[in-house]
Amino acid sequence: DxxxxxxxxxxxxxxGERATINCKSSQSVLYSSNNKNYLAxxxxxxxxxxxxxxxxxxxxxxxxxxxxxxxxSGTDFTLTISSLQAEDVAVYYCQQYYSTPESFGPGTKVDxx
Amino acid sequence: xxxxxxxxxxxKKPGSSVKVSCKASGGTFSxxxxxxxRQAPGQGLEWMGRIIPILGIANYAQKFQGRVTITADKSxxxxxxxxxxxxxxxxxxxxCASCSSGSCYFWGQGTxxxxxx
Numbered sequence: 001d002x003x004x005x006x007x008x009x010x011x012x013x014x015x016g017e018r019a020t021i022n023c024k025s026s027q028s029v030l031y032s033s034n035n036k037n038y039l040a041x042x043x044x045x046x047x048x049x050x051x052x053x054x055x056x057x058x059x060x061x062x063x064x065x066x067x068x069x070x071x072x073s074g075t076d077f078t079l080t081i082s083s084l085q086a087e088d089v090a091v092y093y094c095q096q097y098y099s100t101p102e103s104f105g106p107g108t109k110v111d112x113x
Numbered sequence: 114x115x116x117x118x119x120x121x122x123x124x125k126k127p128g129s130s131v132k133v134s135c136k137a138s139g140g141t142f143s144x145x146x147x148x149x150x151r152q153a154p155g156q157g158l159e160w161m162g163r164i165i166p167i168l169g170i171a172n173y174a175q176k177f178q179g180r181v182t183i184t185a186d187k188s189x190x191x192x193x194x195x196x197x198x199x200x201x202x203x204x205x206x207x208x209c210a211s212c213s214s215g216s217c218y219f220w221g222q223g224t225x226x227x228x229x230x
Contacts, residue, residue: 001175040216042158049208049220050150050158061218093158097215101174102148104158 002026002096006105012113019081021108023094028074038098041070041079045090115140115211117221124227130197133224135209142190143167146212149194151205199228
């Protein structure tokens with residue numbers, strides 16, 4: 001099974017500042033035949049289901065603000081919020097869908113400083 | 114736009130089973146997979162399994178193998194997740210999600226299952 005880790009566990013960022021979340025997989029999630037990374041990022045606010053932000057590691061889902069961006073390849077990935085807004089307070093999860101079980105990282109809680 | 118509506122909260126005794134439904138509207142039910150993900154109180158997300166409705170083929174996380182059954186009824190666009198031999202550690206919110214190429218675009222509202230004697 002692929003194990004996903006995230007860092008930090010939590011972070012507090014001032015409004016308008018950059019937030020960076022890291023995600024690491026225990027093995028590569030890059031599928032060589034199509035050169036795609038099978039990695040997604042989700043945002044979850046209290047009492048709500050997760051919301052897809054990014055798929056294929058760097059493709060923003062329709063309607064997601066462009067302050068959210070994903071990068072990385074292979075085993076190391078990053079979610080960046082370029083200018084934190086109050087509505088971005090949430091827990092963020094990475095998930096690999098390269099192989100089953102489609103495992104999630106433990107989550108990173110983002111707060112306002 | 115796919116909408117997923119799940120069945121209501123359940124309270125179950127240890128050792129019993131629970132069956133949660135997930136009814137889809139909008140989109141074409143058979144054109145995507147349905148995954149089930151659970152979240153224990155204050156904890157992270159845990160993938161349980163998925164089904165490809167058009168094929169009726171399900172995959173399960175090893176952790177739940179033998180205890181979970183995921184099915185889909187194409188005639189009613191409804192997916193089901195049944196978990197047996199319930200224990201207190203199964204207390205969680207259970208989500209269904211419609212996924213394409215692994216990314217889950219639409220989620221149900223969640224169903225709280227409480228296991229308590």
